[in-house]
Amino acid sequence: MKRKYYKTGELSKIYKLGRDSIKYYEKLGLLNPVRDTNSYRMYTIKDICNLNLIRELRSLDFSMQRIKEYLQNRNVKSTKNMLKEEIELIEKKVDELNCHKKSLEKRLASIDGCIEHTTFNRIELLYMNKRKALTGDSNVRFDENVDYLIQKLSEKFEDKFYVLGNSNFGAVFNSDSISNNIFNIYKNTFYLLDDNATNYNFILDEGYYVTYTYKGDYKQYLQIFDMLYKFIEVNQYTILGDPIEIYKIDVYETSIEDEYVTQVQIPVKLLSDLSI
Incomplete structure (x- = not known):
């Protein structure tokens, strides 16, 4: 039987997030835990899904406001638009990394040239x-x-x-x-x-x-x-x-x-x- 709820400690361990970060996402309305009989926060499968999306989008430097807008109005159309934005950001990062790589290669060559010539x-x-x-x-x-x-x-x-x-x-x-x-x-x-x-x-x-x-x-x-x-x-x-x-x-x-x-x-x- 699939589990329906996860405790704060479990989410913190799985996602390597501090409890404060989880509470921050909750404050923004991105997570909506329920309370058990002991008043402990219990997170649903939907919260797990949102955390996965938050982690992915934050890795691409999406703002929390942009993530919130997406999660609160998520449908096939908005998902396609978000995927296109992700592709554009990834392409930009690839360009930046290639530029950085060329800079590193140039500087390595300058050190070699200085020493040898x-x-x-x-x-x-x-x-x-x-x-x-x-x-x-x-x-x-x-x-x-x-x-x-x-x-x-x-x-x-x-x-x-x-x-x-x-x-x-x-x-x-x-x-x-x-x-x-x-x-x-x-x-x-x-x-x-x-x-x-x-x-x-x-x-x-x-x-x-x-x-x-x-x-x-x-x-x-x-x-x-x-x-x-x-x-x-x-x-x-x-x-x-x-x-x-x-x-x-x-x-x-x-x-x-x-x-x-x-x-x-x-x-x-x-x-x-x-x-x-």
């Missing part, structure tokens, strides 16, 4: 195409490291990028502060976008950059900038703007400071008769 501890003159970016706070200062600033940037544009394994974060130094050996004042923090991006608010200009890529903590700034500025002076380049740095591998990828990879870039203009 980067020239460390050598000054290089590189030509960079125009780079589009998103930028957050301007004229910012932090007394420990730049990772706090990166976190603020990621929160501001949380729907645009992921933090883990992302080698597209960077910051623009304040040249005046650098001249006074102060390396924790930044004009901007930024996140580099793909070339075809249309939603951006910051650009790193196309041109030549004197670059230096190093491993380890950020406190090497003094020696690195001294070396880069002497190189620029010796080669009679003209500095065109503030130095920037790109965090290829940092605290988000590793807790081992010696594995950090940072690239400093200074935009320069070459002598007109210089050929490369």
Whole structure:
């Protein structure tokens, strides 16, 4: 003989729901238990059916109001409409997951490329195409490291990028502060976008950059900038703007400071008769 009623504890165990959640659904009118002779709540087969539907629809992020509307007016027509809505939501989630997967693959490749193909501890003159970016706070200062600033940037544009394994974060130094050996004042923090991006608010200009890529903590700034500025002076380049740095591998990828990879870039203009 089929059971007609189920106790709160049984529902809680079967559906891995807290009693408060079950009472909340009851308060919304989605569950309608009867009371036994001891005043215990007893849930019917209809309540079981509703819980199954609630669990499925909540997994697809349907609002409780939308679920309530459906359960209170459930027929073949409304069920067909709900199924169509579910399909649309699933397709959206699939698209989002595929996008996330591509992002993960891209970031994994960027880590591999950084480790395998980067020239460390050598000054290089590189030509960079125009780079589009998103930028957050301007004229910012932090007394420990730049990772706090990166976190603020990621929160501001949380729907645009992921933090883990992302080698597209960077910051623009304040040249005046650098001249006074102060390396924790930044004009901007930024996140580099793909070339075809249309939603951006910051650009790193196309041109030549004197670059230096190093491993380890950020406190090497003094020696690195001294070396880069002497190189620029010796080669009679003209500095065109503030130095920037790109965090290829940092605290988000590793807790081992010696594995950090940072690239400093200074935009320069070459002598007109210089050929490369």
